[in-house]
Amino acid sequence: MIDARAYIAKSATASFEKTEISRRAVGPLDVLIDIKFVGICHSDIHTVRNEWGDAHYPIVPGHEITGVVSGIGASVTRYQVGDRVGVGCFVDSCGECNACRTGQEQYCTEGVIETYNSVGRDGDWTLGGYSTKIVVTEHFVVRIPDGLALDIAAPLLCAGITMYSPLVYWKAGPEKNLAIVGLGGVGHVGVQIAHAMGADVTVLSQSRGKEADSRRFGASSFYATSNPDTFARLRGKFDLIINTVSADIDINTYLELLAINGTLVLVGLPEKPVEIQVFELAANRRSIAGSMVGGIVQTQEMLDYCARHGIHADVQVVDAGQVEDIYEKIIANDVRYRYVIDCGTI
Numbered sequence: 001m002i003d004a005r006a007y008i009a010k011s012a013t014a015s016f017e018k019t020e021i022s023r024r025a026v027g028p029l030d031v032l033i034d035i036k037f038v039g040i041c042h043s044d045i046h047t048v049r050n051e052w053g054d055a056h057y058p059i060v061p062g063h064e065i066t067g068v069v070s071g072i073g074a075s076v077t078r079y080q081v082g083d084r085v086g087v088g089c090f091v092d093s094c095g096e097c098n099a100c101r102t103g104q105e106q107y108c109t110e111g112v113i114e115t116y117n118s119v120g121r122d123g124d125w126t127l128g129g130y131s132t133k134i135v136v137t138e139h140f141v142v143r144i145p146d147g148l149a150l151d152i153a154a155p156l157l158c159a160g161i162t163m164y165s166p167l168v169y170w171k172a173g174p175e176k177n178l179a180i181v182g183l184g185g186v187g188h189v190g191v192q193i194a195h196a197m198g199a200d201v202t203v204l205s206q207s208r209g210k211e212a213d214s215r216r217f218g219a220s221s222f223y224a225t226s227n228p229d230t231f232a233r234l235r236g237k238f239d240l241i242i243n244t245v246s247a248d249i250d251i252n253t254y255l256e257l258l259a260i261n262g263t264l265v266l267v268g269l270p271e272k273p274v275e276i277q278v279f280e281l282a283a284n285r286r287s288i289a290g291s292m293v294g295g296i297v298q299t300q301e302m303l304d305y306c307a308r309h310g311i312h313a314d315v316q317v318v319d320a321g322q323v324e325d326i327y328e329k330i331i332a333n334d335v336r337y338r339y340v341i342d343c344g345t346i
């Protein structure tokens, strides 16, 4: 076993505690990573506070991990000690189902094993990246391209792939009129990627406060959803809308903004079921869909794409001891645009 330090949550209401944890010994196909940075994704908060009802305590959150390889198993071929690597939202899958064989491990029919709050193959609950070390099978490790620093790369492991995958699947490009709802951690990376793909990007945000940033990230238009005129003006305009908001918003008002055959993709994950007005779907043969991160090959492709196009997260690096305060800031929407923990402070 390998000793590591971590920040752990013991219940939905308890404060984080600094503690010692054990990582499994490095097996033949395993990579030992010294974690340098971990992004604070809103999913960490949903999970730790049990907003999705699936929390198993204690939890060490964190699935936007970057670090340096410090050990490898005897059969590892793709990584060497000293390599800069990342780990995203999942660390194992069955490897045999159709989803796994086609590089869509996140949709593994046996159930993908997430980086934290999942039962691993060894029967132990997985512990995530608010930690100093992690051991991961090499298949689930990706390489951080040279052009990307480890702090600004970390959020790409979840936020980046969460947007890249649907943008590829729904063919964002010059002929696509695209809107992204919510300029948070996921949204701000999504705007940059969609712009690089050549799409005409509109940001729909609650107020005008993030307009200048949206344009800096590559959006050509910006509308405040608090303005009642916005929805009337944009009716039927978009081929594709990606909603990153998990708060309780009326999805039907966004369906109305879709053109004929348009698709609304939900990546924000609300606590409660949403109500769909079927007439809004039928009216313009619209579709509503969801999307969950992306497979390992696609995650590597996304990282390489971001490095080539100068895309990264706008981050604020914080000490691990600040995590409680940071959660409150994120909940209060006081984040520009991703907090990243310096794991050297754990």
Ligand code: NAP
Pocket (backbone or CB within 6 Å): 040, 041, 042, 043, 046, 158, 159, 162, 181, 182, 183, 184, 185, 186, 187, 204, 205, 206, 207, 210, 244, 245, 246, 247, 248, 249, 266, 267, 268, 269, 270, 291, 292, 293, 330, 333, 335, 337
């Ligand atoms: P975040 O940084 O907190 O951003 C969420 C954004 O939603 C905010 O910046 C804000 O944008 C908007 N928002 C917040 N409260 C709102 C409200 N009451 N009404 C309307 N808009 C509101 O969160 P994130 O890390 O980007 O994650 C967003 C969601 O995606 C979370 O539910 C997370 O769990 C989920 N997620 C899903 C996947 C996936 O694979 N499907 C992966 C990662 C995360 P404006 O200020 O611009 O309005």
Ligand code: ZN
Pocket (backbone or CB within 6 Å): 041, 042, 043, 044, 063, 089, 158, 159
């Ligand atoms: Zn995440």
